[in-house]
Amino acid sequence: VSDIERLRAKFEETLRQTPLLDPRVEVFEGDFHEILVRILSSSFDLMDENERQVTVWKRMFADFDSRDRKLVKFIFTDSPTEFEEAFGKERLAEFGAVNPVH
């Protein structure tokens, strides 16, 4: 199992411990093969960037060891609305998330 697959499973598991609504996770390689994570949840619409990030980082500190924390270079935390605005409706559909505004 690759780090990407393993981390996706770990994120899916740990996000169940948060109050985030229907969180969707994508773990992917950045341009320089660094591991990036994107989490979508409509709950993020009600949170500022710090609240979103701290919600996820608290779970990472509880459930990930230092090696796995180090592997993750950045976590993008977006609401489906923001993601659609940045990357379009089709990309949002690929993600399996739904924009509650529609």
Next chain:
Amino acid sequence: MLPILKERFRGNIERVKTQVALYEWITSGVRGRPRVAESDLLRAAVVFLHAALEDLMREIAAWKLPDARPEVLSLVPYAGGDGRSTKLSLGDLAKHHRGMSVRDVIFESVLNHLDKSSYNDPDEIARLLAQIGCGASAIKRLMDRHGPNLGVAMSRRHQIAHRLDRNEDSGRGQHGTRSMSKKVVQIWIENIDRFSDDLFEEVEKISVSPEDAS
């Protein structure tokens, strides 16, 4: 030593706050979402904030690391070497350190080592704290309280400094810039300030170095 470190850190944090104030000044009266060029001042503040944190860690380490346990100092390359080697021969001593006290050799080596060090995530900070003699329970206390907050600010700093804060998606391509708010930067400044308060408290408890005792 501690008052000097506190004052230096305070001065560095003031520089971060000045950048936020500059952002306030150039965006005052501007309607709508700030332009990327304007919010870049906030990104610069995040980079400075991380630099202030790294400077604090380095200064504390420069104070405490020379008195660290021998097994910790064994990992520090000696000054005058190739920057990697930790094995020192009598010839190396004669070449680079003749006439110096053992303490001076250790001190100079530690400073050279710290000059090249960086702390990019909370675990690297925790590792340094262990090296300087901070107890496991103190490190756990600090990381339980501050680890996630540090991680949030440090990872964003990495994204800003190495990826110009691009809103990356899978696959190469042109991506926009992530938004950055003044309120969030101010929270991160407060968080790192609070971490420094707790850190100073814990560092004070580390056994007194011989220099301070004299």
